[in-house]
Amino acid sequence: MKCDLCNKPAVVHELQITDGVKQEIHLCQEHAAEQGFADIHAMSMQHFPTKVGSAAVQSPACPSCGTTSAQIRQTSQMGCADCYEAFAGLVKSLIEQSQHGGTHHVGRRPAGSDGDIAKRHETQRLLRELEAAVAAEQYERAGEIRDELARGSRSEPMSEASGPSEDPET
Amino acid sequence: MRTDRPTPQARSDAPDSDVVLSSRVRLARNLASEPFVHRCDESRCRSIIGMLRSALLQGDLDENLAWVDLEKATGHDRQLLVERHLISRQLAEAAMPRGVAIADDETMSVMVNEEDHVRMQAIAPGLQPERCLRRLVLLDSELETRLPWAVHDRWGYLAACPTNVGTGIRFSAMVHLPALRITGELTKVRQAAKDLNLAVRGYYGEGSESTGNFFQISNQRTLGVSEEELLDQFQRVLIPGVVRYERAAREVLLERERLTVEDRIHRDLAILQAARLLKADEAMKRLSNVRLGVCIGMLPGIKLDAVNALFLHIQPAHLRDRMGGTLSPADAKSVRAELVRQLLGGDDGTGS
Numbered sequence: 001m002k003c004d005l006c007n008k009p010a011v012v013h014e015l016q017i018t019d020g021v022k023q024e025i026h027l028c029q030e031h032a033a034e035q036g037f038a039d040i041h042a043m044s045m046q047h048f049p050t051k052v053g054s055a056a057v058q059s060p061a062c063p064s065c066g067t068t069s070a071q072i073r074q075t076s077q078m079g080c081a082d083c084y085e086a087f088a089g090l091v092k093s094l095i096e097q098s099q100h101g102g103t104h105h106v107g108r109r110p111a112g113s114d115g116d117i118a119k120r121h122e123t124q125r126l127l128r129e130l131e132a133a134v135a136a137e138q139y140e141r142a143g144e145i146r147d148e149l150a151r152g153s154r155s156e157p158m159s160e161a162s163g164p165s166e167d168p169e170t
Numbered sequence: 171m172r173t174d175r176p177t178p179q180a181r182s183d184a185p186d187s188d189v190v191l192s193s194r195v196r197l198a199r200n201l202a203s204e205p206f207v208h209r210c211d212e213s214r215c216r217s218i219i220g221m222l223r224s225a226l227l228q229g230d231l232d233e234n235l236a237w238v239d240l241e242k243a244t245g246h247d248r249q250l251l252v253e254r255h256l257i258s259r260q261l262a263e264a265a266m267p268r269g270v271a272i273a274d275d276e277t278m279s280v281m282v283n284e285e286d287h288v289r290m291q292a293i294a295p296g297l298q299p300e301r302c303l304r305r306l307v308l309l310d311s312e313l314e315t316r317l318p319w320a321v322h323d324r325w326g327y328l329a330a331c332p333t334n335v336g337t338g339i340r341f342s343a344m345v346h347l348p349a350l351r352i353t354g355e356l357t358k359v360r361q362a363a364k365d366l367n368l369a370v371r372g373y374y375g376e377g378s379e380s381t382g383n384f385f386q387i388s389n390q391r392t393l394g395v396s397e398e399e400l401l402d403q404f405q406r407v408l409i410p411g412v413v414r415y416e417r418a419a420r421e422v423l424l425e426r427e428r429l430t431v432e433d434r435i436h437r438d439l440a441i442l443q444a445a446r447l448l449k450a451d452e453a454m455k456r457l458s459n460v461r462l463g464v465c466i467g468m469l470p471g472i473k474l475d476a477v478n479a480l481f482l483h484i485q486p487a488h489l490r491d492r493m494g495g496t497l498s499p500a501d502a503k504s505v506r507a508e509l510v511r512q513l514l515g516g517d518d519g520t521g522s
Binding site for chain 1: 200202204205206208209285307310311314315319320321322324325326327328330331332333335336337339367390391392393394395396397398
């Protein structure tokens with residue numbers, strides 16, 4: 001049997017049932033890995049649990065929130081905004097299944113958004129962390145955050161619309 | 171909240187009010203800096219509430235919103251809000267810290283820590299999705315200057331569930347389709363809706379059953395189509411199509427089975443005007459036929475607003491509220507019957 005996404009032979013076969021609708025999934029090794037299935041060819045027998053149910057095959061996890069691809073497949077819910085990047089292949093297939101041909105967002109975006117929204121939000125998050133660290137008198141941590149903010153503002157200057165000042169010293 | 175007053179969500183003078191009870195538009199938004207709600211522990215949920223509360227209750231917002239802490243609210247109060255369509259069942263029943271900001275006139279509410287950090291909705295009587303959209307966009311524009319929404323270059327506004335990414339918008343109309351039910355054409359409407367990527371749900375939204383022949387019809391697609399395109403389709407094509415279909419079915423009924431329909435409507439009105447005990451589902455069913463009778467001019471003595479109000483006031487929490495907060499299920503049936511008799515001009519129960 002061939003992979004659903006290319007012509008290579010499928011090595012992962014899964015039956016999913018969503019809202020009572022059955023869907024068969026057949027993927028090659030490459031696409032299975034991209035979609036968050038464990039790489040079964042890379043596993044040797046010694047990696048298999050010796051006792052049934054004593055351990056589960058580890059699926060990839062989001063570096064920000066720890067949500068695994070298996071959890072996403074099970075619940076159809078992402079853990080955080082970063083999961084959309086961490087599981088790009090899986091996200092694409094979940095969205096394509098539900099959006100009937102929609103492949104890109106059209107419509108409203110926050111005013112002043114120009115592609116560096118994630119960066120702007122990261123700065124805002126760091127500023128909040130800095131505030132909390134100073135309040136808790138964790139000066140070492142505050143120093144680290146300042147360095148991180150300084151690195152961010154040097155590598156790519158923020159636009160005026162980015163809200164809080166980029167200069168952590170002000 | 172004054173539960174004795176009708177919600178402004180249904181009015182007889184609103185556009186297409188013979189078929190469309192109300193229109194609702196909601197936007198799903200999430201904070202970029204926080205995990206989605208189902209991955210948040212209690213303290214994170216509280217900190218999200220803190221951020222949202224301060225953004226929503228600042229005096230310079232165009233909307234005048236009041237905060238309701240749903241964690242502290244009683245089950246009864248939460249049920250009242252569900253019945254008034256101001257919060258979802260999911261939010262009412264959730265275990266985590268959560269809340270809702272509600273506009274004075276109850277035509278807007280902002281749910282916090284539902285499936286997404288923020289679910290804001292605007293409601294208007296009849297078919298008026300544009301009015302709802304303009305109001306929501308204004309609120310969203312104000313909020314986005316204070317809160318870092320999670321947005322992706324390709325996927326647009328991000329949501330806990332990937333099926334909601336893009337605009338994060340859902341247009342819905344609560345429609346009353348008794349004639350299509352009687353003529354057996356409802357299945358065709360359901361199929362057509364499915365083909366057009368529309369969801370058909372019950373009276374209380376997701377997971378709820380249809381009651382009183384009310385259905386919520388809403389878009390499912392949120393990606394690759396703008397808010398304005400969706401509005402245009404919804405307001406000018408999709409819902410008017412359903413309205414025309416229901417009106418045509420009403421005409422066909424009158425033409426072909428006038429006597430049967432007259433009998434059914436008058437019989438149901440008579441029962442409602444005389445009954446001493448009424449279960450909610452029986453009342454909804456008979457009221458649905460009475461509403462049909464009013465809309466086709468068969469019951470000139472009954473006002474559409476009175477019937478619309480009854481659909482709300484006969485719900486369990488509203489009846490309980492009327493009786494001061496406690497009411498046994500057995501007593502609810504008699505209180506419901508009394509209220510229905512009162513509003514439909516039935517006998518006063520004295521036997522005179």
